[in-house]
Amino acid sequence: MKKACFIVPYFGQFPNYFQLFLRSCSINKDYQWLIITDNKEKYSYPKNVKKIDMSFQQLREKFQDKFDFSICLNTPRKLCDYKPAYGYIFEDYIHDYPYWGHCDIDTIIGKLNDFLPELISKKYDKIFTLGHFVLYKNTFENNRTFMKQFQGRKLYKESFTTDKITVFDETYGNKNNVNSIFISNKKEVFQEDYSYNIYINRTTFQQIKYLYKTNTYILGEKLKYNIFVWSSNGLSQIKMCNNKVVNTKIMYLHLQQRKMRIKKDISKYYDFVIIPNLFYGIEKVPKNISEYKKLKKGNFSFHKERIFIKWKIHGLKKRLIKKSRRL
Known part of the structure:
Protein backbone atom coordinates (compact mmCIF):
# COMPACT_ATOMS: atom_id res chain seq x y z
CA MET A 1 0.00 0.00 0.00
CA LYS A 2 1.21 3.50 -0.82
CA LYS A 3 1.66 5.86 2.11
CA ALA A 4 -0.16 8.90 0.68
CA CYS A 5 -1.86 10.38 -2.37
CA PHE A 6 -1.24 13.99 -3.42
CA ILE A 7 -4.17 15.73 -5.15
CA VAL A 8 -2.98 18.43 -7.54
CA PRO A 9 -5.54 20.33 -9.64
CA TYR A 10 -3.73 22.63 -12.07
CA PHE A 11 -5.12 24.47 -15.09
CA GLY A 12 -3.32 26.20 -17.91
CA GLN A 13 0.34 26.02 -18.82
CA PHE A 14 2.65 24.05 -16.55
CA PRO A 15 6.01 25.50 -15.44
CA ASN A 16 8.71 24.89 -18.05
CA TYR A 17 10.39 22.46 -15.61
CA PHE A 18 7.26 20.33 -15.07
CA GLN A 19 9.02 17.28 -16.52
CA LEU A 20 11.69 17.67 -13.83
CA PHE A 21 8.96 17.87 -11.20
CA LEU A 22 7.56 14.60 -12.56
CA ARG A 23 11.03 13.05 -12.46
CA SER A 24 11.35 14.06 -8.82
CA CYS A 25 8.02 12.35 -8.08
CA SER A 26 9.13 9.17 -9.84
CA ILE A 27 11.67 8.11 -7.18
CA ASN A 28 8.95 8.24 -4.51
CA LYS A 29 7.27 4.95 -5.39
CA ASP A 30 5.47 4.74 -2.03
CA TYR A 31 3.50 7.88 -2.89
CA GLN A 32 0.88 8.63 -5.55
CA TRP A 33 0.09 11.88 -7.37
CA LEU A 34 -3.16 12.79 -9.14
CA ILE A 35 -2.69 15.67 -11.59
CA ILE A 36 -6.14 17.02 -12.48
CA THR A 37 -5.73 19.32 -15.47
CA ASP A 38 -6.88 20.62 -18.83
CA ASN A 39 -3.28 20.72 -20.08
CA LYS A 40 -2.92 18.71 -23.32
CA GLU A 41 0.86 18.92 -23.70
CA LYS A 42 2.73 15.63 -23.87
CA TYR A 43 4.84 14.68 -20.87
CA SER A 44 6.37 11.43 -19.70
CA TYR A 45 4.28 10.62 -16.62
CA PRO A 46 5.84 8.08 -14.22
CA LYS A 47 3.74 5.15 -12.96
CA ASN A 48 3.01 6.86 -9.64
CA VAL A 49 1.64 10.02 -11.27
CA LYS A 50 -1.81 9.76 -12.82
CA LYS A 51 -3.12 12.50 -15.10
CA ILE A 52 -6.89 13.10 -14.93
CA ASP A 53 -8.24 15.14 -17.84
CA MET A 54 -10.80 17.65 -16.64
CA SER A 55 -11.83 21.14 -17.71
CA PHE A 56 -11.90 23.94 -15.16
CA GLN A 57 -15.68 24.19 -15.58
CA GLN A 58 -16.06 20.47 -14.84
CA LEU A 59 -13.89 20.86 -11.75
CA ARG A 60 -15.92 23.86 -10.60
CA GLU A 61 -19.14 21.86 -10.95
CA LYS A 62 -17.59 18.99 -8.97
CA PHE A 63 -16.66 21.42 -6.19
CA GLN A 64 -20.11 23.04 -6.19
CA ASP A 65 -21.85 19.65 -5.88
CA LYS A 66 -20.15 19.14 -2.50
CA PHE A 67 -21.53 22.30 -0.86
CA ASP A 68 -25.05 23.54 -0.13
CA PHE A 69 -24.18 27.19 -0.81
CA SER A 70 -23.01 28.99 -3.93
CA ILE A 71 -19.20 28.90 -4.06
CA CYS A 72 -16.83 31.41 -5.64
CA LEU A 73 -14.34 29.69 -7.93
CA ASN A 74 -14.01 31.84 -11.02
CA THR A 75 -10.29 31.38 -11.70
CA PRO A 76 -7.75 28.59 -11.05
CA ARG A 77 -5.83 30.99 -8.83
CA LYS A 78 -8.56 30.69 -6.20
CA LEU A 79 -7.93 26.93 -5.90
CA CYS A 80 -5.33 27.53 -3.18
CA ASP A 81 -8.10 28.31 -0.68
CA TYR A 82 -9.85 25.02 -1.45
CA LYS A 83 -6.82 22.79 -0.81
CA PRO A 84 -7.95 21.72 2.71
CA ALA A 85 -11.20 20.47 1.16
CA TYR A 86 -9.59 18.20 -1.46
CA GLY A 87 -9.87 15.12 0.75
CA TYR A 88 -13.62 15.76 1.06
CA ILE A 89 -14.20 16.74 -2.59
CA PHE A 90 -12.11 13.93 -4.09
CA GLU A 91 -12.75 11.28 -1.44
CA ASP A 92 -13.85 8.77 -4.11
CA TYR A 93 -10.27 8.87 -5.46
CA ILE A 94 -8.42 8.26 -2.19
CA HIS A 95 -10.07 5.26 -0.46
CA ASP A 96 -6.87 3.19 -0.63
CA TYR A 97 -4.53 5.68 1.07
CA PRO A 98 -3.95 6.25 4.82
CA TYR A 99 -3.00 9.87 4.06
CA TRP A 100 -3.83 12.34 1.33
CA GLY A 101 -2.19 15.66 0.64
CA HIS A 102 -1.57 18.50 -1.75
CA CYS A 103 1.64 19.98 -3.09
CA ASP A 104 2.61 22.69 -5.57
CA ILE A 105 4.21 21.88 -8.91
CA ASP A 106 6.72 24.74 -8.65
CA THR A 107 8.70 22.33 -6.48
CA ILE A 108 11.38 19.69 -6.85
CA ILE A 109 10.73 16.76 -4.53
CA GLY A 110 13.47 14.92 -2.68
CA LYS A 111 13.26 11.37 -1.30
CA LEU A 112 10.17 11.55 0.89
CA ASN A 113 10.95 8.31 2.73
CA ASP A 114 13.92 10.07 4.32
CA PHE A 115 11.45 12.37 6.11
CA LEU A 116 7.82 11.20 6.18
CA PRO A 117 7.58 7.59 7.47
CA GLU A 118 8.35 8.55 11.08
CA LEU A 119 5.71 11.31 10.99
CA ILE A 120 3.13 9.05 9.35
CA SER A 121 3.82 6.32 11.94
CA LYS A 122 2.87 8.78 14.70
CA LYS A 123 -0.56 9.14 13.07
CA TYR A 124 -0.73 12.91 13.07
CA ASP A 125 -4.06 14.28 11.85
CA LYS A 126 -2.23 16.94 9.84
CA ILE A 127 1.41 17.09 8.81
CA PHE A 128 2.90 20.53 7.98
CA THR A 129 1.21 23.93 7.80
CA LEU A 130 2.41 25.60 4.58
CA GLY A 131 0.18 25.21 1.52
CA HIS A 132 2.90 24.07 -0.86
CA PHE A 133 3.12 20.65 0.86
CA VAL A 134 0.63 19.29 3.42
CA LEU A 135 -0.61 15.83 4.42
CA TYR A 136 -3.89 14.90 6.16
CA LYS A 137 -4.91 11.64 7.79
CA ASN A 138 -7.49 10.11 5.48
CA THR A 139 -10.58 9.48 7.62
CA PHE A 140 -14.20 10.52 7.12
CA GLU A 141 -14.16 12.82 10.14
CA ASN A 142 -10.70 14.28 9.56
CA ASN A 143 -11.52 15.16 5.94
CA ARG A 144 -14.41 17.31 7.22
CA THR A 145 -12.53 19.06 10.02
CA PHE A 146 -11.99 22.12 7.78
CA MET A 147 -15.76 22.79 8.10
CA LYS A 148 -15.66 23.14 11.89
CA GLN A 149 -15.97 26.53 13.53
CA PHE A 150 -13.07 28.62 14.76
CA GLN A 151 -13.91 31.32 17.30
CA GLY A 152 -17.57 31.12 16.29
CA ARG A 153 -16.84 31.50 12.57
CA LYS A 154 -17.09 29.08 9.66
CA LEU A 155 -13.87 30.13 7.98
CA TYR A 156 -14.25 27.74 5.06
CA LYS A 157 -17.62 29.25 4.14
CA GLU A 158 -16.23 32.78 4.38
CA SER A 159 -13.34 31.78 2.14
CA PHE A 160 -15.38 29.80 -0.39
CA THR A 161 -17.90 32.63 -0.92
CA THR A 162 -15.46 35.37 -1.91
CA ASP A 163 -13.28 35.81 -4.97
CA LYS A 164 -10.49 37.16 -2.76
CA ILE A 165 -7.61 34.88 -1.78
CA THR A 166 -8.02 34.40 1.98
CA VAL A 167 -5.02 32.06 2.47
CA PHE A 168 -7.31 29.54 4.16
CA ASP A 169 -4.93 26.70 3.28
CA GLU A 170 -1.90 27.76 5.31
CA THR A 171 -0.47 29.65 8.25
CA TYR A 172 0.28 33.13 6.98
CA GLY A 173 -0.34 36.51 8.58
CA ASN A 174 -3.23 35.60 10.90
CA LYS A 175 -5.01 32.69 12.55
CA ASN A 176 -7.96 32.52 10.16
CA ASN A 177 -6.85 29.33 8.45
CA VAL A 178 -7.33 25.58 8.49
CA ASN A 179 -4.38 25.02 10.82
CA SER A 180 -6.09 27.00 13.58
CA ILE A 181 -9.25 24.93 13.09
CA PHE A 182 -7.33 21.67 13.57
CA ILE A 183 -5.47 22.90 16.65
CA SER A 184 -8.58 24.38 18.30
CA ASN A 185 -10.33 21.04 17.79
CA LYS A 186 -7.47 19.27 19.60
CA LYS A 187 -6.17 17.56 16.48
CA GLU A 188 -2.58 16.34 16.40
CA VAL A 189 -0.69 18.67 14.04
CA PHE A 190 3.00 18.48 13.13
CA GLN A 191 3.93 22.11 12.50
CA GLU A 192 7.68 22.15 11.91
CA ASP A 193 8.75 23.47 8.48
CA TYR A 194 10.67 20.82 6.51
CA SER A 195 10.69 22.78 3.24
CA TYR A 196 13.53 24.64 1.60
CA ASN A 299 23.87 32.37 -13.50
CA PHE A 300 22.90 35.84 -14.73
CA SER A 301 19.26 36.64 -13.98
CA PHE A 302 16.85 39.58 -13.78
CA HIS A 303 14.69 37.82 -11.18
CA LYS A 304 14.83 40.58 -8.54
CA GLU A 305 14.02 43.29 -11.09
CA ARG A 306 11.15 41.24 -12.53
CA ILE A 307 9.61 40.75 -9.08
CA PHE A 308 10.00 44.47 -8.30
CA ILE A 309 8.18 45.43 -11.51
CA LYS A 310 5.48 42.82 -10.87
CA TRP A 311 4.68 44.18 -7.42
CA LYS A 312 4.75 47.77 -8.70
CA ILE A 313 2.17 46.89 -11.36
CA HIS A 314 0.11 44.96 -8.80
CA GLY A 315 0.10 47.97 -6.46
CA LEU A 316 -0.87 50.32 -9.29
CA LYS A 317 -3.80 48.09 -10.29
CA LYS A 318 -5.08 48.03 -6.70
CA ARG A 319 -4.92 51.83 -6.49
CA LEU A 320 -6.75 52.22 -9.81
CA ILE A 321 -9.49 49.83 -8.68
CA LYS A 322 -9.96 51.75 -5.42
CA LYS A 323 -10.05 55.03 -7.32
CA SER A 324 -12.64 53.74 -9.81
CA ARG A 325 -14.89 52.62 -6.95
CA ARG A 326 -14.88 56.12 -5.50
CA LEU A 327 -15.98 57.69 -8.82
Whole structure:
Protein backbone atom coordinates (compact mmCIF):
# COMPACT_ATOMS: atom_id res chain seq x y z
CA MET A 1 0.00 0.00 0.00
CA LYS A 2 1.21 3.50 -0.82
CA LYS A 3 1.66 5.86 2.11
CA ALA A 4 -0.16 8.90 0.68
CA CYS A 5 -1.86 10.38 -2.37
CA PHE A 6 -1.24 13.99 -3.42
CA ILE A 7 -4.17 15.73 -5.15
CA VAL A 8 -2.98 18.43 -7.54
CA PRO A 9 -5.54 20.33 -9.64
CA TYR A 10 -3.73 22.63 -12.07
CA PHE A 11 -5.12 24.47 -15.09
CA GLY A 12 -3.32 26.20 -17.91
CA GLN A 13 0.34 26.02 -18.82
CA PHE A 14 2.65 24.05 -16.55
CA PRO A 15 6.01 25.50 -15.44
CA ASN A 16 8.71 24.89 -18.05
CA TYR A 17 10.39 22.46 -15.61
CA PHE A 18 7.26 20.33 -15.07
CA GLN A 19 9.02 17.28 -16.52
CA LEU A 20 11.69 17.67 -13.83
CA PHE A 21 8.96 17.87 -11.20
CA LEU A 22 7.56 14.60 -12.56
CA ARG A 23 11.03 13.05 -12.46
CA SER A 24 11.35 14.06 -8.82
CA CYS A 25 8.02 12.35 -8.08
CA SER A 26 9.13 9.17 -9.84
CA ILE A 27 11.67 8.11 -7.18
CA ASN A 28 8.95 8.24 -4.51
CA LYS A 29 7.27 4.95 -5.39
CA ASP A 30 5.47 4.74 -2.03
CA TYR A 31 3.50 7.88 -2.89
CA GLN A 32 0.88 8.63 -5.55
CA TRP A 33 0.09 11.88 -7.37
CA LEU A 34 -3.16 12.79 -9.14
CA ILE A 35 -2.69 15.67 -11.59
CA ILE A 36 -6.14 17.02 -12.48
CA THR A 37 -5.73 19.32 -15.47
CA ASP A 38 -6.88 20.62 -18.83
CA ASN A 39 -3.28 20.72 -20.08
CA LYS A 40 -2.92 18.71 -23.32
CA GLU A 41 0.86 18.92 -23.70
CA LYS A 42 2.73 15.63 -23.87
CA TYR A 43 4.84 14.68 -20.87
CA SER A 44 6.37 11.43 -19.70
CA TYR A 45 4.28 10.62 -16.62
CA PRO A 46 5.84 8.08 -14.22
CA LYS A 47 3.74 5.15 -12.96
CA ASN A 48 3.01 6.86 -9.64
CA VAL A 49 1.64 10.02 -11.27
CA LYS A 50 -1.81 9.76 -12.82
CA LYS A 51 -3.12 12.50 -15.10
CA ILE A 52 -6.89 13.10 -14.93
CA ASP A 53 -8.24 15.14 -17.84
CA MET A 54 -10.80 17.65 -16.64
CA SER A 55 -11.83 21.14 -17.71
CA PHE A 56 -11.90 23.94 -15.16
CA GLN A 57 -15.68 24.19 -15.58
CA GLN A 58 -16.06 20.47 -14.84
CA LEU A 59 -13.89 20.86 -11.75
CA ARG A 60 -15.92 23.86 -10.60
CA GLU A 61 -19.14 21.86 -10.95
CA LYS A 62 -17.59 18.99 -8.97
CA PHE A 63 -16.66 21.42 -6.19
CA GLN A 64 -20.11 23.04 -6.19
CA ASP A 65 -21.85 19.65 -5.88
CA LYS A 66 -20.15 19.14 -2.50
CA PHE A 67 -21.53 22.30 -0.86
CA ASP A 68 -25.05 23.54 -0.13
CA PHE A 69 -24.18 27.19 -0.81
CA SER A 70 -23.01 28.99 -3.93
CA ILE A 71 -19.20 28.90 -4.06
CA CYS A 72 -16.83 31.41 -5.64
CA LEU A 73 -14.34 29.69 -7.93
CA ASN A 74 -14.01 31.84 -11.02
CA THR A 75 -10.29 31.38 -11.70
CA PRO A 76 -7.75 28.59 -11.05
CA ARG A 77 -5.83 30.99 -8.83
CA LYS A 78 -8.56 30.69 -6.20
CA LEU A 79 -7.93 26.93 -5.90
CA CYS A 80 -5.33 27.53 -3.18
CA ASP A 81 -8.10 28.31 -0.68
CA TYR A 82 -9.85 25.02 -1.45
CA LYS A 83 -6.82 22.79 -0.81
CA PRO A 84 -7.95 21.72 2.71
CA ALA A 85 -11.20 20.47 1.16
CA TYR A 86 -9.59 18.20 -1.46
CA GLY A 87 -9.87 15.12 0.75
CA TYR A 88 -13.62 15.76 1.06
CA ILE A 89 -14.20 16.74 -2.59
CA PHE A 90 -12.11 13.93 -4.09
CA GLU A 91 -12.75 11.28 -1.44
CA ASP A 92 -13.85 8.77 -4.11
CA TYR A 93 -10.27 8.87 -5.46
CA ILE A 94 -8.42 8.26 -2.19
CA HIS A 95 -10.07 5.26 -0.46
CA ASP A 96 -6.87 3.19 -0.63
CA TYR A 97 -4.53 5.68 1.07
CA PRO A 98 -3.95 6.25 4.82
CA TYR A 99 -3.00 9.87 4.06
CA TRP A 100 -3.83 12.34 1.33
CA GLY A 101 -2.19 15.66 0.64
CA HIS A 102 -1.57 18.50 -1.75
CA CYS A 103 1.64 19.98 -3.09
CA ASP A 104 2.61 22.69 -5.57
CA ILE A 105 4.21 21.88 -8.91
CA ASP A 106 6.72 24.74 -8.65
CA THR A 107 8.70 22.33 -6.48
CA ILE A 108 11.38 19.69 -6.85
CA ILE A 109 10.73 16.76 -4.53
CA GLY A 110 13.47 14.92 -2.68
CA LYS A 111 13.26 11.37 -1.30
CA LEU A 112 10.17 11.55 0.89
CA ASN A 113 10.95 8.31 2.73
CA ASP A 114 13.92 10.07 4.32
CA PHE A 115 11.45 12.37 6.11
CA LEU A 116 7.82 11.20 6.18
CA PRO A 117 7.58 7.59 7.47
CA GLU A 118 8.35 8.55 11.08
CA LEU A 119 5.71 11.31 10.99
CA ILE A 120 3.13 9.05 9.35
CA SER A 121 3.82 6.32 11.94
CA LYS A 122 2.87 8.78 14.70
CA LYS A 123 -0.56 9.14 13.07
CA TYR A 124 -0.73 12.91 13.07
CA ASP A 125 -4.06 14.28 11.85
CA LYS A 126 -2.23 16.94 9.84
CA ILE A 127 1.41 17.09 8.81
CA PHE A 128 2.90 20.53 7.98
CA THR A 129 1.21 23.93 7.80
CA LEU A 130 2.41 25.60 4.58
CA GLY A 131 0.18 25.21 1.52
CA HIS A 132 2.90 24.07 -0.86
CA PHE A 133 3.12 20.65 0.86
CA VAL A 134 0.63 19.29 3.42
CA LEU A 135 -0.61 15.83 4.42
CA TYR A 136 -3.89 14.90 6.16
CA LYS A 137 -4.91 11.64 7.79
CA ASN A 138 -7.49 10.11 5.48
CA THR A 139 -10.58 9.48 7.62
CA PHE A 140 -14.20 10.52 7.12
CA GLU A 141 -14.16 12.82 10.14
CA ASN A 142 -10.70 14.28 9.56
CA ASN A 143 -11.52 15.16 5.94
CA ARG A 144 -14.41 17.31 7.22
CA THR A 145 -12.53 19.06 10.02
CA PHE A 146 -11.99 22.12 7.78
CA MET A 147 -15.76 22.79 8.10
CA LYS A 148 -15.66 23.14 11.89
CA GLN A 149 -15.97 26.53 13.53
CA PHE A 150 -13.07 28.62 14.76
CA GLN A 151 -13.91 31.32 17.30
CA GLY A 152 -17.57 31.12 16.29
CA ARG A 153 -16.84 31.50 12.57
CA LYS A 154 -17.09 29.08 9.66
CA LEU A 155 -13.87 30.13 7.98
CA TYR A 156 -14.25 27.74 5.06
CA LYS A 157 -17.62 29.25 4.14
CA GLU A 158 -16.23 32.78 4.38
CA SER A 159 -13.34 31.78 2.14
CA PHE A 160 -15.38 29.80 -0.39
CA THR A 161 -17.90 32.63 -0.92
CA THR A 162 -15.46 35.37 -1.91
CA ASP A 163 -13.28 35.81 -4.97
CA LYS A 164 -10.49 37.16 -2.76
CA ILE A 165 -7.61 34.88 -1.78
CA THR A 166 -8.02 34.40 1.98
CA VAL A 167 -5.02 32.06 2.47
CA PHE A 168 -7.31 29.54 4.16
CA ASP A 169 -4.93 26.70 3.28
CA GLU A 170 -1.90 27.76 5.31
CA THR A 171 -0.47 29.65 8.25
CA TYR A 172 0.28 33.13 6.98
CA GLY A 173 -0.34 36.51 8.58
CA ASN A 174 -3.23 35.60 10.90
CA LYS A 175 -5.01 32.69 12.55
CA ASN A 176 -7.96 32.52 10.16
CA ASN A 177 -6.85 29.33 8.45
CA VAL A 178 -7.33 25.58 8.49
CA ASN A 179 -4.38 25.02 10.82
CA SER A 180 -6.09 27.00 13.58
CA ILE A 181 -9.25 24.93 13.09
CA PHE A 182 -7.33 21.67 13.57
CA ILE A 183 -5.47 22.90 16.65
CA SER A 184 -8.58 24.38 18.30
CA ASN A 185 -10.33 21.04 17.79
CA LYS A 186 -7.47 19.27 19.60
CA LYS A 187 -6.17 17.56 16.48
CA GLU A 188 -2.58 16.34 16.40
CA VAL A 189 -0.69 18.67 14.04
CA PHE A 190 3.00 18.48 13.13
CA GLN A 191 3.93 22.11 12.50
CA GLU A 192 7.68 22.15 11.91
CA ASP A 193 8.75 23.47 8.48
CA TYR A 194 10.67 20.82 6.51
CA SER A 195 10.69 22.78 3.24
CA TYR A 196 13.53 24.64 1.60
CA ASN A 197 11.34 27.56 0.62
CA ILE A 198 13.19 30.09 -1.55
CA TYR A 199 12.71 33.76 -0.64
CA ILE A 200 11.10 35.38 -3.69
CA ASN A 201 12.64 38.86 -3.35
CA ARG A 202 16.25 37.79 -3.99
CA THR A 203 17.89 36.69 -7.20
CA THR A 204 20.08 34.28 -5.25
CA PHE A 205 18.66 31.28 -3.41
CA GLN A 206 18.03 32.12 0.24
CA GLN A 207 15.78 30.06 2.44
CA ILE A 208 12.82 31.60 4.22
CA LYS A 209 11.72 29.39 7.10
CA TYR A 210 8.50 29.32 9.11
CA LEU A 211 8.79 29.19 12.92
CA TYR A 212 5.49 27.88 14.24
CA LYS A 213 6.18 28.64 17.91
CA THR A 214 6.28 32.38 17.20
CA ASN A 215 4.22 32.32 13.97
CA THR A 216 6.99 34.21 12.17
CA TYR A 217 9.28 33.77 9.18
CA ILE A 218 13.06 34.14 9.24
CA LEU A 219 15.64 34.28 6.48
CA GLY A 220 18.29 31.59 6.44
CA GLU A 221 22.01 31.84 5.81
CA LYS A 222 22.98 34.01 2.85
CA LEU A 223 25.42 31.93 0.82
CA LYS A 224 27.66 33.06 -2.01
CA TYR A 225 26.83 29.82 -3.81
CA ASN A 226 23.68 27.90 -2.98
CA ILE A 227 23.63 24.72 -5.05
CA PHE A 228 21.13 21.87 -5.07
CA VAL A 229 21.61 18.51 -6.77
CA TRP A 230 18.82 16.05 -7.54
CA SER A 231 19.50 12.35 -8.21
CA SER A 232 17.91 8.96 -7.64
CA ASN A 233 19.04 9.32 -4.01
CA GLY A 234 16.95 12.45 -3.56
CA LEU A 235 17.58 16.18 -3.31
CA SER A 236 20.61 17.67 -1.57
CA GLN A 237 22.10 21.05 -0.84
CA ILE A 238 25.83 20.97 -1.55
CA LYS A 239 28.33 23.45 -0.14
CA MET A 240 31.92 23.73 0.98
CA CYS A 241 32.66 23.77 4.69
CA ASN A 242 36.18 23.52 6.19
CA ASN A 243 37.55 22.32 2.85
CA LYS A 244 35.02 19.51 2.70
CA VAL A 245 31.97 18.96 0.51
CA VAL A 246 28.92 18.93 2.78
CA ASN A 247 25.81 17.22 1.44
CA THR A 248 22.53 18.01 3.27
CA LYS A 249 19.34 16.15 2.33
CA ILE A 250 16.33 18.32 1.49
CA MET A 251 12.71 17.14 1.47
CA TYR A 252 11.66 19.55 -1.27
CA LEU A 253 12.67 22.82 -2.87
CA HIS A 254 9.98 25.46 -3.46
CA LEU A 255 10.72 27.75 -6.41
CA GLN A 256 7.81 30.13 -5.96
CA GLN A 257 7.47 32.90 -8.58
CA ARG A 258 10.80 32.02 -10.24
CA LYS A 259 11.35 31.92 -13.96
CA MET A 260 13.82 29.08 -14.35
CA ARG A 261 15.91 28.38 -17.44
CA ILE A 262 16.73 24.83 -18.51
CA LYS A 263 19.91 23.86 -20.36
CA LYS A 264 19.01 22.37 -23.73
CA ASP A 265 21.03 19.20 -23.17
CA ILE A 266 19.43 18.35 -19.80
CA SER A 267 17.51 15.42 -21.35
CA LYS A 268 20.86 13.61 -21.80
CA TYR A 269 21.25 13.36 -18.03
CA TYR A 270 19.28 11.81 -15.18
CA ASP A 271 20.83 13.84 -12.35
CA PHE A 272 20.56 17.61 -12.43
CA VAL A 273 21.73 20.75 -10.62
CA ILE A 274 19.56 23.67 -9.51
CA ILE A 275 21.15 27.09 -9.14
CA PRO A 276 19.68 30.61 -9.37
CA ASN A 277 17.78 30.44 -11.74
CA LEU A 278 18.84 27.50 -13.88
CA PHE A 279 18.57 23.72 -14.22
CA TYR A 280 21.38 21.77 -15.88
CA GLY A 281 22.33 18.10 -16.09
CA ILE A 282 25.36 16.38 -14.56
CA GLU A 283 26.91 12.93 -14.81
CA LYS A 284 27.01 12.34 -11.04
CA VAL A 285 26.64 14.07 -7.69
CA PRO A 286 29.96 15.68 -6.62
CA LYS A 287 31.56 13.98 -3.62
CA ASN A 288 34.90 15.76 -3.34
CA ILE A 289 36.42 19.22 -3.75
CA SER A 290 37.65 18.55 -7.27
CA GLU A 291 34.18 17.53 -8.48
CA TYR A 292 32.53 20.40 -6.61
CA LYS A 293 34.79 22.98 -8.24
CA LYS A 294 33.70 21.82 -11.69
CA LEU A 295 30.07 22.75 -11.00
CA LYS A 296 28.61 25.84 -12.58
CA LYS A 297 27.61 27.88 -9.55
CA GLY A 298 26.30 31.19 -10.85
CA ASN A 299 23.87 32.37 -13.50
CA PHE A 300 22.90 35.84 -14.73
CA SER A 301 19.26 36.64 -13.98
CA PHE A 302 16.85 39.58 -13.78
CA HIS A 303 14.69 37.82 -11.18
CA LYS A 304 14.83 40.58 -8.54
CA GLU A 305 14.02 43.29 -11.09
CA ARG A 306 11.15 41.24 -12.53
CA ILE A 307 9.61 40.75 -9.08
CA PHE A 308 10.00 44.47 -8.30
CA ILE A 309 8.18 45.43 -11.51
CA LYS A 310 5.48 42.82 -10.87
CA TRP A 311 4.68 44.18 -7.42
CA LYS A 312 4.75 47.77 -8.70
CA ILE A 313 2.17 46.89 -11.36
CA HIS A 314 0.11 44.96 -8.80
CA GLY A 315 0.10 47.97 -6.46
CA LEU A 316 -0.87 50.32 -9.29
CA LYS A 317 -3.80 48.09 -10.29
CA LYS A 318 -5.08 48.03 -6.70
CA ARG A 319 -4.92 51.83 -6.49
CA LEU A 320 -6.75 52.22 -9.81
CA ILE A 321 -9.49 49.83 -8.68
CA LYS A 322 -9.96 51.75 -5.42
CA LYS A 323 -10.05 55.03 -7.32
CA SER A 324 -12.64 53.74 -9.81
CA ARG A 325 -14.89 52.62 -6.95
CA ARG A 326 -14.88 56.12 -5.50
CA LEU A 327 -15.98 57.69 -8.82
